[in-house]
Amino acid sequence: MPASPGGSSFAGYFANSSWSLHWDWRTIIVSMTRQEDCMGRHPLARLRYFLMGRWALWLVLFAGYPVTATAQYSCNMSDGCYFACSPPVSGRPNGAIHMCSCSGAPIIGPPNGSHMGSACYDLGSQCAPWESYPMSTVNCQQSWSCQPGQACTTSSGCSGTCVYSDPSENYSGAPVGCVPAAGSQVCGSACCDPESICSAGECKPRCGNSPYSPATQCCVNETVLPKFQIADLASCPDRGPRPGYSPSVNGCGPEGWGWAIPDKYGLANFGPSCDSHDTCYGTCNSSKAGCDSSLKSLLAAECGRVYPQPQSLRRADCLGMVDRFYNAVNEEGAGAYDKAQKKGCICCQ
Numbered sequence: 001m002p003a004s005p006g007g008s009s010f011a012g013y014f015a016n017s018s019w020s021l022h023w024d025w026r027t028i029i030v031s032m033t034r035q036e037d038c039m040g041r042h043p044l045a046r047l048r049y050f051l052m053g054r055w056a057l058w059l060v061l062f063a064g065y066p067v068t069a070t071a072q073y074s075c076n077m078s079d080g081c082y083f084a085c086s087p088p089v090s091g092r093p094n095g096a097i098h099m100c101s102c103s104g105a106p107i108i109g110p111p112n113g114s115h116m117g118s119a120c121y122d123l124g125s126q127c128a129p130w131e132s133y134p135m136s137t138v139n140c141q142q143s144w145s146c147q148p149g150q151a152c153t154t155s156s157g158c159s160g161t162c163v164y165s166d167p168s169e170n171y172s173g174a175p176v177g178c179v180p181a182a183g184s185q186v187c188g189s190a191c192c193d194p195e196s197i198c199s200a201g202e203c204k205p206r207c208g209n210s211p212y213s214p215a216t217q218c219c220v221n222e223t224v225l226p227k228f229q230i231a232d233l234a235s236c237p238d239r240g241p242r243p244g245y246s247p248s249v250n251g252c253g254p255e256g257w258g259w260a261i262p263d264k265y266g267l268a269n270f271g272p273s274c275d276s277h278d279t280c281y282g283t284c285n286s287s288k289a290g291c292d293s294s295l296k297s298l299l300a301a302e303c304g305r306v307y308p309q310p311q312s313l314r315r316a317d318c319l320g321m322v323d324r325f326y327n328a329v330n331e332e333g334a335g336a337y338d339k340a341q342k343k344g345c346i347c348c349q
Contacts, residue, residue: 081107082140084167085127086116097125100167102140104174116167144176152178158191160184218348227347233338236347240284245344247282249275252325254336265321266314267306273298277329281340288337289330296326 080102085095100120101107107121116122146152146162154160158180165175184191187198196203197211204211208222218225220235230236252274253261263271273295280291299322307315329336 080140080143083123084116084120086120086122089115092126094127094129097123097127098167099123100175102143102175104167117171119173120167140175145174146176146178148176154178154180154184154186154191156180156186156189156191158184158186220348225347230342230345230347233341233345236345238348239341239345240349242284242344242346245282247279247340247344249278251275255339265318268299268302268318268321270299270302270325273302278340281333281337282344284341284345286341288333291337292326292330292333295329296322299325 081099082102084098084100086098087095089096098116098120099107100116104119106118144162148162148164150162152160152162155178160178160180162176163179165171165173165177167175180186180191183194185196185198185203186192187203188201190203192198192203195206197206197209198204199211205214205219206212207217207219207224210224212219212224214227216227218227218236218238220237225235228242230239233239248255250256251263251271263269263274276298277291277295280286280294281288300319303315303318303322307318309315
């Protein structure tokens with residue numbers, strides 16, 4: 001940041017004055033004349049600065065104290081000008097003093113060999129050895145859109161820092177601007193947060209390095225997956241119930257093969273218990289083991305209902321059939337369970 005006028009440097013002595021002292025009396029008169037470009041060209045103004053120049057010249061010639069040129073020249077706020085040191089140039093190793101507009105707009109005046117763009121022109125004076133580039137921007141800060149070094153918000157809504165840009169032969173725009181923070185994503189007229197990614201001019205949720213649509217897609221381990229089609233249950237650990245879905249039932253036996261296994265055994269009707277087992281398999285995130293155990297309990301209860309005598313051979317045969325049903329689903333039902341889960345679940349909520 002530029003040094004504030006009135007600091008420890010000798011240049012600060014002149015921070016609040018309306019004129020500058022330089023080694024060369026001709027430079028004083030040049031400075032007074034150039035100041036006119038910001039202060040106006042009224043005849044009384046020209047007379048005033050001419051007399052001030054004469055007085056300053058007398059002070060340099062007779063005070064006996066040589067004053068080094070300073071770029072910390074105070075420019076009236078209403079005039080919108082400031083003074084800056086250019087980078088070193090030929091014959092002026094510490095840089096040349098330039099008058100620049102606060103807004104970066106072109107200054108009307110003789111260019112005098114300026115190499116700092118149309119917003120500035122060279123006053124023909126050398127900067128003091130202790131001065132650096134740039135200097136003396138403090139008198140413009142109240143009219144700037146942001147203050148250098150302070151937090152700001154870009155037009156797209158990104159958080160950033162206000163940065164001062166030196167005028168140069170390649171740049172003569174606004175001296176300050178809000179620069180987005182590192183990692184910010186300017187996306188059209190918006191700013192994407194770190195959890196989003198810019199895609200087709202819009203900020204979309206991020207999944208790894210890819211955008212995705214939560215309405216139709218899921219992000220699992222930074223991989224985009226379809227939301228409503230599950231290829232592998234293991235790839236969708238956060239699956240949830242499919243909206244509006246009701247599991248289908250087909251009695252006892254595999255889907256499409258219910259006729260091969262009768263729903264009744266003797267007096268026992270196993271159909272409702274098998275339907276309950278189908279519903280359990282098709283309920284999202286149900287436990288296969290729990291569904292199978294529940295089937296066995298329901299079938300055994302049906303045997304006990306129709307054959308109440310504990311020692312009845314009919315009851316013993318019925319319970320033997322229950323064991324065969326249970327062993328079949330327990331050992332061979334994994335495929336049916338997975339298929340039913342893929343129908344009853346979506347990959348993510």
